[in-house]
Amino acid sequence: MRAVYLVKNGKADQAFEIRETENPQVGALEIRIKVEAFGLNFADVMARLGMYPDAPEKPGILGYDVIGHVDALGPDVSSELKEGDRVIALTRFGGYAEYVSTDFRGVVPIGDHVGAAKGTALATQGGTAYYMAREMVNIYTGDHVLVHAAAGGVGSLLCQMAKANGAVVYGTAGSDKKLEYLSSIGVHHPINYRTDDFAKVIQKHIDQTESNGLDVIFDPIGGNSVRKGFKLLGSGGRLVLFGASSMTSAKNVFSKLNVARGFGIYHPVSLISPSKALIGVNMLRIADHRPDTLHRVMLGTVDLFNKEVIKPLSGGEYPVEELNLAHAALENRQTMGKIAIRW
Numbered sequence: 349m350r351a352v353y354l355v356k357n358g359k360a361d362q363a364f365e366i367r368e369t370e371n372p373q374v375g376a377l378e379i380r381i382k383v384e385a386f387g388l389n390f391a392d393v394m395a396r397l398g399m400y401p402d403a404p405e406k407p408g409i410l411g412y413d414v415i416g417h418v419d420a421l422g423p424d425v426s427s428e429l430k431e432g433d434r435v436i437a438l439t440r441f442g443g444y445a446e447y448v449s450t451d452f453r454g455v456v457p458i459g460d461h462v463g464a465a466k467g468t469a470l471a472t473q474g475g476t477a478y479y480m481a482r483e484m485v486n487i488y489t490g491d492h493v494l495v496h497a498a499a500g501g502v503g504s505l506l507c508q509m510a511k512a513n514g515a516v517v518y519g520t521a522g523s524d525k526k527l528e529y530l531s532s533i534g535v536h537h538p539i540n541y542r543t544d545d546f547a548k549v550i551q552k553h554i555d556q557t558e559s560n561g562l563d564v565i566f567d568p569i570g571g572n573s574v575r576k577g578f579k580l581l582g583s584g585g586r587l588v589l590f591g592a593s594s595m596t597s598a599k600n601v602f603s604k605l606n607v608a609r610g611f612g613i614y615h616p617v618s619l620i621s622p623s624k625a626l627i628g629v630n631m632l633r634i635a636d637h638r639p640d641t642l643h644r645v646m647l648g649t650v651d652l653f654n655k656e657v658i659k660p661l662s663g664g665e666y667p668v669e670e671l672n673l674a675h676a677a678l679e680n681r682q683t684m685g686k687i688a689i690r691w
Contacts, residue, residue, distance in 0.1 A: 349368070349369060349370070349371050349445060349446040349447045350366055350367070350368060350369075350445070350446050350668075350691070351366070351367060351369050351409050351444060351445035351446065352364050352365070352366050352367075352409065352410075352444035352445070352668065352671060353365050353366075353367050353406075353407040353408065353409060353444075354395065354396060354403075354404075354406055354407065354408055354409070354410055355406055355407045356406065357396060357397060357398035357406075358396070358397070358398075359676075360396065360671075360672040360673075360675035360676045360679065361672040361676070363396050363672070363675075364671055364672060364675075365407070366668065367407075369445075371447045372442065372445075372447055372448060372449040373449065374420045374421070374422045374449050375422050375449060376422045376423055376424040376425075377422055377424050377425060377451055377452055377453075378421075378422045378425070378449045378450060378451060378452060379418055379420070379421050379422070379425060379427070379429065379435075379437070379449065379450065379451075379452045379455045380418075380419045380420040380421075380447060380448070380449045381414055381416045381417065381418060381419060381435060381437055381447065381448055381449075381450070381455070382416050382417050382418075382419045382446070382447055383414045383415070383416040383443070383445060383446055383447060383448060383691060384414075384415050384416045384417070384464055384690065384691065385414070385415055385416075385464035385465075385468065385665065385688040385689055385690040385691065386411045386413065386414045386415075386443040386444055386445075386468065386688070386689050387411075387412070387413040387414070387415075387443070387464075387465070387468030387469065387471065387472060387686055387687065387688050387689075388674055388675065388678055388686075388687040388688070388689065389412050389413070389472055389473075389501075390500075390568070390591065390678065391412065391591075392410050392411070392412075392675070392678075393675060393678055393679045395410055396410075396675060397679075402632055403441075404441050408441070409441060409442050409443070409444050409445055410441055410443070410444050411439055411441060411442055411443020411444040411445070411448070412438060412439055412440075412441070412443055412471070412472045413436065413437065413438055413439060413443060413468045413471035413472040414436070414437050414439060414443045414448055414468065414471075415434075415435070415436050415437075415458065415462075415464050415467040415468050415471075415688070416434070416435065416437075417432055417433065417434050417435070418430065418431050418432060418433045418435055418455075419431065419447060421452070422452070425452040426452075427452050427455070429452070429455065429457065433457055434457065434458055434459070434460055435455050435456060435457055435458060436455070436456060436458045436467045436468065436470055436471045436646075436650075437450050437454055437455040437456075437471060438450070438454040438455075438471045438472060438475060438631070438635060438642065438646065439454070440632060440635055440636070444671075444689075446691055451635070451639050453639040453640060453642055453643035454471075454635060454639070454642055454643070454646065456643075456646045456647055456650050457650075458470070458650065463662060463665075463688075464665055464688040464690060465660075465662035465663060465664065465665055465685065465686045465687065465688040466660045466662050466686065467688075468686060468688050469501050469505075469660035469661075469662075469685070469686035470646075470649050470650060470653055470660060471646065472501075472631070473500075473501035473502045473505055473660065473686060474505055474646075474649040474650075474652075474653065474658065474660060475631060475642070475645050475646050475649050476502050476590060476629065476631050477502050477505040477506045477509060477649075477658075478505075478509070478645050478648050478649040478652070479629065479631065479634065479641075479645045480506065480566060480588050480590065480627075480629055481506055481509040481510065481513075481566075482509070482645075482648060483641070483645065484586075484588060484627050484629060485564050485586050485588060485627070487509070487510050487513040487515050487563075487564060488513065488514065488515070488563075489513065489514030489515070490514065490515070490516070491510075491513075491514075491515040491516070491563040491564060492515065492516045492518070492554075492559060492561070492562045492563050492564075492582075493506075493510040493515045493516065493517050493518065493562070493563060493564045493565075493566075494518040494519075494520075494546075494550065494562050494564070494565045494566070494577065494580070495507050495510070495517065495518070495519045495520070495535075495565075495566045496519075496520050496546075496565070496566065496567045496568060496569050496573060496577075497520065497521070497568050497569060498519025498520055498521055498526075498530055498535060498538070499519070499521040499526035499529050499530060499661075499684050499685075500568075500684075500685075501660070501661070501663075501685060501686045502566075502568065502590070503519065503566070503568070504529075504530075504533060504660070504661050504685065505658050505660060506566050507519050507530065507533055507534070507535050508533055508534070508657065508658045508659065509652070509657070509658060510564075511533070511534045511535070512657050512658075515563075515564075516536050516537075517534070517535045517536050517537070518535070518536070518537040518539060518546075518550055518562075519535040519537070519538050519539065520539045520540075520541045520546050521538065521539075521540065521541070522540065522541055522542045522681060523540070523542075524540070525684070526684060527539075527540055529661070529684060533659075537549075537550075537553065546573075546576070547576040547577075547579070547580060550562065550580055551580065554580070559582070560582030560583060560584075561580055561581055561582025561583070561585060562577070562580045562581050562582060562585055563581075563582065563584065563585055563586070564585065564586050564587075564588065565577045565580070565581065565585070565586070565587045565588065566588050566590070567587060567588065567589050567590070567591075568589075568590050568591030569591065570589065570591065574587065574589065578624065578626075581622075581624050583622055583623045583624070584623050584624075585624050585625070586624070586625040586626075586627060587624070587625070587626050587627070588627045588628075588629060589626065589627065589628050589629065590628075590629040590630075660685065660686060661684060661685030661686065662685050662686060662688075663683045663684055663685035663686050663687040664683075664685075664687060664688075665687070665688045665689070665690050666687065666688075666689050666690070667689070667690060668689050668690065668691055671689055674687050674689060
């Protein structure tokens, strides 16, 4: 089979090579999938830049999610899936390949009508959003919810889930086009973080409405956005962290330290006294240590999709020969929605 290997850290046009390699073996609890397409995630960019500790050693195969057809099942797989079924899957790397094996609890069926970008979006972005919005916090009617990077794959689905639960939704994005998209999916307060300080905009609204403050914040950015967000939380508020994309703009050790300081330092008393919570999410750890939870999350995500509660946004498909272009576009925040790479 062919697979895309990360061979060096740095620019997208120098980082990857397509190589021939052996098909992966099928473990006792695994399903092997013949891959139609694999999805891109911002963690892939972090791995390419050498900023993702969990990434496989070089040369290694990245990739968290795929869409394709079941090719083989391990002997201990307890699933109604059979060879030939079309599926989406969350993979623990290895997705940038024509075949991948993964734990069967990270594999769920998907209809033939679902495009590659939307399908792979349901696996990683959808699963991450569902886990945060349905497992880690509860969102109720009237809650005030802030979603950073709201036009991205995870962010847009978080906005849709929060709105479906009756929340007042704030979303940050970096262009007028993205703000228009946020309005189209029902975000009540789209905020351009490039022209406005999101904290000042939201604080003004809090003051005008005399509300308690924000109830939930979803933050994949890190750095100063965490410190600002924490101040906006009301009593009982929860700040969910699921990334640190601000690190990609840090070009040396000093700027990285500045980003790290931007998070702030939180003593337990600073959480107990105002009754606030900081929650970290890493879906790789859930996949590693709570596979049954992952299976429940993925089934729940696809159910919401089938009921049209959530509609993932396709960011387009690229042929595998243009992987470097797709990576660069994602890194430079030139995309909206999920990007899929097709063999």
